[in-house]
Amino acid sequence: MELAARTTSFVVFFILSFAQRAPTSEAATLNVGVILNLQSLVGKMARTSILMAMEDFYAVHRNYTTKLVLHIRDSSADSVQAASEAVDLLKNYNVRAIIGPQKSSEATFVANLGNKSQVPVISFTATSPTLTSGSMPYFLRATPSDTAQVNCIAALIKGYGWREVVPIYEDTDYGRGIIPYLVDSLQEFGASVPYRSVISVSASSDQVEQELYKLMTMQTRVYVVHMLSSIASTLFMKANELGMMSEMYAWVLTDGIANIIDSLNPSILDSMNGALGVKFYVPKSKELDDFTPRWTKRFKQDYPNDPSAQLGIFGLWGYDTIWALAQAAEKVNMVDDMFQKQQDKKPSTCFGTLGISTVGPKLIDAILHNTFRGLSGDFDLKKRQLQPSTFQIINIVGRSSQQIGFWTAKHGIIRTLDQNGSKTTNANSMPELNPVIWPGKVYVVPKGWQLPTNGNKLRVGVTSSGYPEFMKAERDPITNATIATGYAIDVFEEVLKGLPYAIPYEYVAFDFEGASYNDFVYQVHLGVYDVAIGDITIRYNRTSYVDFTLPYTESGVAMIVQVKDDTNKNTWVFLKPLTTDLWLGSIAFFIYTGIVIWLLERRINNAELTGSFFRQLGIAIYFSFFADRERIDSILSRLVVIVWVFVLLVITSSYTANLSSILTVQQLQPTVTDVHELIREGEYVGYHNGSYVGNLLEVLGFDRTKIRAYKTSEFCYALSKGGKNGGVAAVIHEVPYIKLFLAKHCKGYTMVGPIYKSEGFGFAFPKRSPMINDFSRRILSITEGDVIIQIENKWIGDQHVCQTDGAIASPSSLNFRSFSGLFLVTGVASTSALFIALMMFLYKNKHKIRDSISRVQTRGGYGSAHANRQNQEREVDSNQAQSMHVTVPNDLEDDTCQQEIEVSIEITSPVLDSHRGQALHSVAQ
Structure with a gap:
């Protein structure tokens, strides 16, 4: 129990x-x-x-x-x-x-x-x-957050060269959330957003169609679609019906649609043909390959009515x-x-x-x-959200999508990845991506903009210039249409001819009395004109509200000055061809060459070199000038003379040519060559009335009281009177206008400068206009060819006819540096000749020099006890030496023998010093 x-x-x-x-x-x-x-x-x-x-x-x-x-x-x-x-x-x-x-x-x-x-x-x-x-x-x-993909989209936009983009998004937190980040990223990459298309999630098919019609009236043709697939389906179906899926359009889909693109209805995919998409990249793995078919089978069991859905x-x-x-x-x-x-x-x-x-x-x-x-x-999820580093770029073709490349935060847009998806195997620019089939089944990249399809023409603003040659606008009394002519009009119409597409346009006159060119250009910013053309200077302050094309004229601000006849030559004009250093250098080499020739000829006892030392030196220097006329016996002297004659020939020829230019060609000189000289001397200067140059002169440092405004027709009068007589010393104007002035007033005036940098004339477009790139490229092709020369000759005249067009360049004096090579050659030749002569002399007299040195050493080695005997020996040697002089044959003229005799005389005792002259005289005879 x-x-x-x-x-x-x-x-x-x-x-x-x-x-x-x-x-x-x-x-x-x-x-x-x-x-x-x-x-x-x-x-x-x-x-x-x-x-x-x-x-x-x-x-x-x-x-x-x-x-x-x-x-x-x-x-x-x-x-x-x-x-x-x-x-x-x-x-x-x-x-x-x-x-x-x-x-x-x-x-x-x-x-x-x-x-x-x-x-x-x-x-x-x-x-x-x-x-x-x-x-x-x-x-x-x-x-990941939607912001992770904005840089990828912006890189695509930049890579294809599109300047404007219109985002189309749904009116929800999801749709609106990405827009500020997308706009900032596009602006960072150089694109802008002129309009934002917002579509309500409850919008009917007709409301979507109405919004698309509104987009068709705009010139931008690049769209970024950010919405869920339910609304996007209606959008693309309507866009396809309206013809917006053609070769003129470009569509980019965000990840919200691109991530499930393979699961959409085939009819919807047909309407998206040619669009690009950005989706998250999923690296391949064995686990994914095993899971995908299991998921597909399970999904069909759960939802048999959605057979097209893909994982x-x-x-x-x-x-x-x-x-x-x-x-x-x-x-x-x-x-x-x-x-x-x-x-x-x-x-x-x-x-x-x-x-x-x-x-x-x-x-x-x-x-x-x-x-x-x-x-x-x-x-x-350490950062509380996933951080993807790779996006896949797809192209919708037919009823499927094709991979064309990738984007990574580290490498940007690339073509392929390695197996791990972490390093690039072919990182390159946009053209290296896989080919894209754009809307309309074309391979040509859409330019991204088109003139509105609402029937309006391009409104081209024109105005009458102070120079009718550049532009003149007037109304046709019959049709009341604006007719424009001139240099700028020809350039503009030539640009339109070269564009790969047609642009219908009409001229609209700007004729407000008293208005400036700043007011004219500002009308583009206000939307009155689509473009303003004419002699519009590209200036920094105007770029704050418009964008300019490349300039189609020369740039810069220069001076119009009178020219004077410089026929009053002074007494020392013959010295002008050579500079002071060249004169001094030439004289120094004259003297040096003469001394070298004298030494070389004196060594062989040239008969011309007789008399006093100064007479011989004068003759030697004379050799430097007229070496070809004097007898020269030494071969070394002849080599020196040959080189020196060549140097003289070059110097004299250059001197003659430059002196001729100074005396004949240089006849007209501008009265003013430096704008700073006008400022220092307080001279009066003029400018065209109404031009911005007036303010520029004050910036350069001119006193406001020294600046005078004139009409173009008054330039000659003002310049002829001069600044001291109520006129001006110079007229400051833009280079294109100066060329036009000189074409009419060729004689008596010239252009000095440019003295100030400016960008020339250009066409003004609204900020970030997509037409600027095409216009600028076309202008560049015109200015590099013969077309611009033909237009200039038509409206301005042939500039080569006027010889005073441009600043006159004075002949410059020749300096020592220009002939330093020649002087180096003659200097080396003369010095080398002296050195060779010295070597020859030492070689021929080496035995006697050695004997003389030995005797001197021997004489210093005996004591005072043998002094008498040495004196006796020296007397005997002297007598022998004297007797040697006497027994020399009269016909002995060898140079070596004469040197030997002289050496023997030098070593005789002082007793024979008095007879040395007689001995030499006997030998000479």
Whole structure:
């Protein structure tokens, strides 16, 4: 009985223990709410992926003690319905996490509920940048923000050279959220947004068509479409009907459409032919290849009425989100999990009755620190949202999409990736991308703009210039149409002929009396004209409200001055051909060459070099001038003379030519050559009345009282009177006008300068006009060819006829540096000749020089005791030496012998010094 009692007690204890542990087993589940729009394609796709993720995860992790329990709800694309479902899940099902909702507007409501109850809200479809984690700490985004793709789109726009873009977006939080970031990125890449097309989610087909008609009246033909697939389908169907999917248009789709492009209805894809798309890049993997066919089979079972649906990135993010939440739940201790009631809160509404999850902070922390490699790639929510680095660029062709390239934050637009998708294998510019089939099935890149199709012509503003040759505008008395002629008109019409497309236009006159060119150009900014043409100077202050093409005329500001006849030559004009340093250098080399010739000829006893030293030196210098007329015996002297004669020939020829130019060619000189000279001397200067040059003269430093305004017809009168007689010393004007003035007043005037840089004349367009590039390229081709010369000859005249056109250049004096090479050659030749002569002399007399040195050394080595005997020997040697002089034959004329005799005389005793002259005289005879 005792044993039976003990056994019964043990059984009861076991049952009670199991009963106490039963709640613990129940606490090992984590309720998760899922809010999706189950009527949408993305919602259906996500539901299938989430259910498969639950099955796959717990099939792999059978030992996990915490299991997710999903409670799926349908938001029906209604923000209020989504919030109501979230409240129900929090109050009645005590969910510890919420996945979704699908739309950004719905996520805003639900995220606020999550903050109140400290329940993590994870959305893998809400991409609006307005959803920030700063104000919603319990909101996580298992998808990148829409801002991640704006640089990719802007790089595409820049790569294809489009200057203007019109975004078309839906009027929701999702649609509006990306626009500020997109506009900023486009402007950074050099494009602008002239118009924003907003379409309501409730817009009818007719309302969408009306908006498209409005876009057709504008010149921009590049559109960035950012909306959900339901509205985009209606948009492209209507655009195709209106002919907006033709070769003149370019369409770029954001990721909202591009990510599910393969799941759209084939008829909708047909209407999107030629569009480009930007989608998130999913790296290839074996796991993804195995999962894709399983998902396709499962989706067809769940939704047999959607056979065309394909697995997209949203389905992969939904799959990875379940895995991330399940792994985080296993790391969190669920034993003490409960909802605490909010203190000091009166339950006036259903929101006030929500409790606070005690496990929420731990759960969200575990999610943030959990990273793994999922089906979509690296799944990392450390920054509270995914951070993709690669986008795929696609081209919709037929009923499918083709890959044309990639974009990465590091390398920009590239053609291909390596196997890991991390490094480029062919990074290049836009033309290196795979070929794109644009709307209309063409391969030519759309230019991105077109004249409006509302029948209006290009309004070209014209006005009568002070110089009719440049532009003259008048009205036809019969038709009342504006007729414009002139240099600028011919250039403009020549540009239109060379454009690859036709532009209908009409001239509109600007004839407000007293208005300036600034007022004329400002009409373009006001929209009165589409372009303003004429003699409009490209100035910095005007670029603040218009854009200019490249200039079609010469640039700069110059002076018109009189020319004077410089026939009054002074007495020393013959010295002008050579500079002072060249004169001094020539004289120095004359003297040096003469001395060299004298030394070389004196060595061989030239008969011409007789008499006193100064007479011989004079003759030697005379050799320098007339070496070809004097007898020269030494071969070294002749070599020196040959080089020197060549130098003289070059110098004299150059001198003669330059002197002739000074005396004959240089007859006219400008009266003023430097604008700073006018400022220093306080001279009066003139300018064309109404020109901006008047203000420029003050900037240059002219006194306002010294500046006078004239009409073009008064220039000659003012210049002829001069500044001291009520006129001006110079007229400051723009170069194109000066060329026109000189064509009419060729004699007596010339142009000096330019003295100031300006950009010339150009055409004024509205800011960021897409026509500027085409016009500028065409202007460049005209100014580089003969067309501009023909137009100038037609309206200005042949500039080559007027010899005074341009500043007159005075002949410059020749300087020493110009002939430094010649002087170097003759100097080297003369010095080398002297050195060779010295070497020859030393070689021929080396034995006698050696003997003489030996005798001198021997004479210094004896003592005073032998002094008498040495004197006697020297006397004998002297007598012998004297006798040697006497016995030399009379016909001895060898140069060597004469040198030997002289050496022997030098070593004789002083006794023979008195007879040395007689001995030499005898030898000479």
